[in-house]
Amino acid sequence: MQTTSISLNKFISDTGYCSRRAADNLITTGRVLLNNRPAKLGNRYKVGDSVEVDGSLITNGNVKKKKEKLIYIAFNKPVGITTTSEEKIKGNIINFINHPKRIFPIGRLDKDSEGLIFLTNDGDIVNKILRASNNHEKEYIVKVNKPVDHLFTQKMANGVRIKDGLTKPCVVKRVSNHTFRITLKQGLNRQIRKMCEQFDYNVMSLQRVRIMNIKLKDIALGKWRYLSELEIAEMMELIKNSTND
Secondary structure, X not given: OOOOEEEHXXXXXXXXXXXXXXXXXXXXXXXXXXXXXXXXXXXXXXXXXXXXXXXXXXXXXXXXXXXXXXXXEEEEEOOOOEOOOOOOOOOEHHHHHXXXXXXXXXXXXXXXXXXXXXXXXXXOOHHHHHOHHHOOOEEEEEEEOOOOOHHHHHHHHHOOEEOOEEOOOOEEEEEXXXXXXXXXXXXXXXXXXXXXXXXXXXXXXXXXXXXXXEEOOXXXXXXXXXXOHHHHHHHHHHHOOOOOX
């Protein structure tokens, strides 16, 4: 007798956990395990298979939470490290950190950028932090190839028309002749670089120094630390009314 199967994203969707599109995103970001191995797009589910999402065992109509300690890490990512959970990709963030527990990055930081990024095993907070509609701040220090003047910072702050659309108004302050500080409440792909390019500026270096209440501060380049209980409590307070959709 032939064993029937269905696509993994459909199985996850059928349990009521999330939509098929959202399931695809969970799979591509390394947050789904199929029979204790990282799932891939195109995988199929058959009766008896084990499916886990962010440490939760998924069954038809049921989600069983594992009693697993939640992990929250602040990492100072160096240039050259790729923010992906796909361990087959050379220089990926997961292999670089080499944490004993299964964790994944919250959002991304370009390969040619450095600075603060979170990693966790808590899938419930990811969208609450990342969704632009939730208006959580991320702060960067940017060095460019030409002098920074008031007109440039004003235009950047008012919103810039890039390929992805019109960026949200943001806070931009000149730090030195070629350096400025920018605070965003959204995170479009390579957003700051694209914004600068609209005014014929090239980014020479880009460092993220803050995400909400967490600052990079004394984390050495290439090192990480666990968030303190106070930092976690403050972060949870900030995201308590944020949407996860």
